[in-house]
Structure formats: C-alpha cells, structure tokens
Amino acid sequence: MNRPPVRKYIKPKHISDYPVGPSFSAGYLTSDNSGWRTLRPVIDNDSCTGCLKCYLCCPEGVIYPKEGKIDIDYDFCKGCGICSKICRNKVIKMEKEKK
Amino acid sequence: MTEIRWHGRGGQGAFTASKLFGEAVALYGGLHALAFPSFGPERRGAPVLAFTKISAEKIEDRSDIRKCDYIVILDESLFDGNFINDLKPEGKIIINTSLPDKYKNHYDKRIIAVDATGISSSVLGKPIANTAMTAVLASVSGIAEPLILYKALKHYFKDELLRKNMEIITRTFDISQNIIRQ
C-alpha cells in the first residue's frame, strides 16, 4: 500500500480546536470507501503471473504490486469488478461481500 | 405525519422509489407528500438516502426526518442493526433480501423481509427492486393501494416496461400481504 493514512474526523469540542479557516495539515484521508462494495475482488495469488494489468486498470488505484504478486486495499476498493474483467488469467473472482 | 427513509446505492433507484411513492399518494391518493434525496453530491454505487413525508394536511415542516415510521432498504448490504433506534415506537424496517427467512428469528419483530429482487428479476430479468419495494411499503403501511401505484408508474414507464412493472407491483403487494398475515 502506498496511500495516506486514514485519520477519522472527530468533531472539535471547543472553537479554539478549529483551524483558522478551512485548512489542515495535508497527507491524510478522513474516511474509507469500503461501504460502497457489494462484491469483493479476491485474487488467487498462486495462479497470478504478476502481469500488473489490474494495477494499471484499477480506476481507484487500490491495487498494488507486492513481492511480484498483487495486493488489494479493501478499505478503498469500491468493488467495481474491472480488475476481475480484465484479468487475462481469470484469477480475480468477485465474491459476495460478507457483513 | 408518516415519515419514510429509503436506503439504496446510487443507481438503484432509491430516490425514484421515494418520488414514485410520494407521487402516487399525492396525485391519486388524496394525501400530501414531499419527496427528497439526501442533499449533496450524487455518486453511482455510493450508499444514498432518500425521504418521503406523507400527511393528510399540507406539509410545511421541511426540517430533517429524525424518527421514521418506515425504513425501506433496497440493498441488504446497507442494513445496520442500529436502524432500529431510528424508528418510531410503531415503526417498521422493510428489507429487500434474497433470504427472507434469515430475519424470521431476528430479536426485533419490526423487521419485514421480502425478496423484492427475486420478484423483479423473474419479471424484468433485471435485479432492479425499487418499484417492488414501493409495493411492499404500500402493503405494510396501508397508505397506498396498488391502483394508485400503477397510475404513478405511467409517468415513469411505457408499454412493455410499464406492464412488467405493474406486474412486479401486483405480485410483490400480494406476497407482502401474505407475509403480514403470518
């Protein structure tokens, strides 16, 4: 993974805890997007050849190369299924999201 | 006033359902209604809310809905047990699920589960459950008869699609009536 860390927003208690104007130190995300997903891509890394086509095509940029294989950031994957569609070896399966 | 909250994902037609139901009761049911989406940006796939307010009198209070008479969930993955706390004492949660039996033994009896996607898929060939869920709500709430939903549907569909959506409403309404009787 190579993304900014998530720091959950907490409503400030005192007015002096607000930044002066809408600004804050950069480099953080405030929420994840996993709630968008009904299907989850699952990679069979044993069969994956590491061609990185999914890494290139993922519109959310949540697929990363990891030790010659592939890793998915499930906190930000929206479950669109593009990776599964374009995988030439058909090793990414879309599975129903469990709660 | 009857206050309804709809849960769906962008693209599933939750707002259209809230509007269709409001339109039916306002134009053909002799009631007043307001229908509105959760205000803000629209994004396909993102969890969305929609609302319908229904009353015998003109609805002037445009403030947020806090406690609901009905929470209608188009996409089961959005169901959260805490929704129970958002209900009025006699309120009900109506949930679209492929496995309605799963909720039979739920600790709270205010949950009504219907396989709306199953009914829609068998008629339409597409898993679009929003019109079906308006029929479940109509049946459970007693606010609307299928007849007025048919009339409102005519503003949304024509010909074959209209006929199929009317069939979805008829079938879902009947199934819901049976579930309520049980």
Add this chain to the structure above:
Amino acid sequence: MKAIRKFISGDDAVAEAVRLASPDFIAAYPITPQTVVVERLSEMVEDGSLVSEFMHVESEHSALSACMGASAMGVRTFTATSSQGLLYMAECLPYASGGRFPIVMMNGNRSVALPWSIYGDHRDSLSQLDSGWIQIYVEDAQESLDMTIQAFAIAENAEVLTPVMINLDGFLLTHTYELVEIPEKDIVGSWLAPVDNPYAMNFDNPRNMGFSSQPSDNTEFKYQQHKAVEDSRKIILETEKSFEQIFGRSYGGLAAGFMCDDAEFIIITLGSVTGTCRTVVRELRKEGIKAGLIKIRFMRPFPTDEIIGLTTNAKAIAVLDRDISFGYEGTVFTNVNSALARTHNDILKMNYIAGLGGRDIPKESIREIFKELEEGLTTRPDKAVKFLNLNVETDEKYSDSEDNSTQHHREGVLLWS
C-alpha cells in the same frame, strides 16, 4: 381552467413557469443546486415546447451580460444561477438594474466559499441586496412557479423596469418534490402582457445606451432608480391581486403575517424555514402562547410598513437569519431593526443565525427561540445576536445570568487525528 397537477421539484417548477412565461431569450450557466432549471429549459427549447433563443455561455458573468444585451432590444429575458455563480456575475447585477433591464433571474440559495459548500443559506443573495434588484423569497414549489410568472409582470412593468431575482432555498426547495399546479400556457399568455419597453432599442428607435454620467447627473439617475423600486410596491400588490383573480392563489404581499393580530412573540423568517416556524406557531397557539410569524417575501423593496403593522402588539420578536454580516449581525435583522426603530423601540429584538451551509433547523430549536423570547422579557439580554445550534464550546456567554469569568483558551488540539 385546465390546469394540470404534477409532482415536481422547485427547480422543475421554475422551469415550468419560464415555459409558461415564454421568454424570447435565455442565457444561463449550470451550477448546483440550480442545474435542473438549465437542463429543463434546454430540453424544452430542444423539443419545441418553449420557443426561445437559448444562448450557451461560458460563465455567469457572460450569462447576465448577454441577458442585458437581449433585454436592451426589448425582449423578455431569463437567467438562473446560485452562490458562486451569482457572485461571479456580481459586476453585472448593478449594471442590469442601473440599465433598467427587466431581466428575471432565479437564484438557488447556496452558501458561499470558503469553506466550499454546495448546501443552502442566504449569504449569496443577501450579499447582493444593494445591487438594485427586486428580491423575492419563496417557501414552496407552487409559490416558486407562481412568483416566477409574476416576476416577469413586475420587472417589465413600465413604471418598474427593474430586474427581479427570485430566490429558492438550495435543496430544501430546489430538490424537494411536491404537488404543483401548472396553469395552462394560453391563460398565462393572456394574463402576462407582452414586453412593451418604451426604452427598447431597435431600428425605428436608435438609442445610445449605457453611457456615463457626470457628478451633475449621477445622483438624479440613482434617485430615479430608488423611486422605481420604492414605487414597485404598488405594482407588486396589483400583480398579486390580478394573478389571484385568474389563478386563485395569493401569498400575502411583501410580508405575510400568520396569527400576528394579537401575537406577543413573533418570529420573522425568509424562505423555506417559514413552514417549520408556522407549524411551531400552530402548536404554541394550542398551548395558549400568543405566538406569531412574519414571512418576509420581498427583501427589496423592504416591507417596512407591513412589519410595523404586524408587530403592533408584539412584546418580543426574533429574526431568523440564514446569513451573517461578520462583525455586525444578520442582514435581515438589520433591516427589520431599522424598520422597527421608527415606532417600536421598546420591544425585545433578538437575532438568531441559523441554517448556515445547509444545517437543519428543527422544530425544537424554533420552540426554544420562542421560550427565549419569553424569558428575555425579564432577563433583557444585552446581546441580540445568537448562533442557533452552535455545536461547539465557546468562551462566550449569551446571557447576563451566566458566569462570564471562566475565560479559558486551549491550545489547538489535533482533533482531526
């Protein structure tokens, strides 16, 4: 009359009204929450249900500039905008009113940046209160439709010739669907007189327009403009009356009172929050509290006499402002205060800043305001301006009875962590 009823949004209702009024020229640039108006109008022009020149422009500044050009030719013109768009065309607003171009504009009320926000409040339109435009505020979709039609009649009246801005609360009105009666086009057509601008430019009437003025004449032009807006009161009332005769609906002139005759405590509102307040006033009346409501429908011309008349028996009034003029108070409050200062110096006047950037204004908060008005009669708070539902601690106290000595300042804590 063959009116039809439809379940539509406030934006749709404005577009329907524009179709019925049938302007010859439209130039508008889409912006949330007004976008639907522009979409519908372009669809209507495309499918032929509205015969109008629809000009695509690259900005709001150009939209209003184009409308001025068209209006100068003596044709009916319409535009619509919101928030940043309104501010972007700000230069053209006094230009249009000074040029006496009877343009009608819909504004979807939305907060202004920064912080960036697409949600509703009145800071956009109220910031342009001095631009010389007549300003209308409405509370539901039907009133949006009716007042958009009336706006053309008011603006184009030869005694007025002043642009009119009709304001709909973003989302609460623009995006809420409700039942709206849509009159027949022919009937609107025969009610709404065609534009007959004696100062229009054409080949038979060549004119030198938009010239400059020396100090010797500028004041006279401004006096003339002021007089026209002042005198538009009469036209506004006449327009409403004649509209009611044909269409059966009226809304109470420049400011509409509700249960004000014997009211001791009155809340004064603008826009869509009026309905919530009316609901609360009804509840309080059942509980024996003499509550009342004044809905300001026109901010310019300002309903001074109406407000003085409606508050005859009031002991305390609260003005609900969806805006704040930083370093002073809410702009509606300033205007109301100025009106009441002429006769009602003894009554308690409170200002509640609420609903900024789309924040909900619940019934409970309105009840709380009435309670504070009642208590205020004995405590007489020296501070009139209060932020409603400010969900954060401050070191400020609004009431004299509270201890003001516990000043403390905490270091900025990384709460976004």
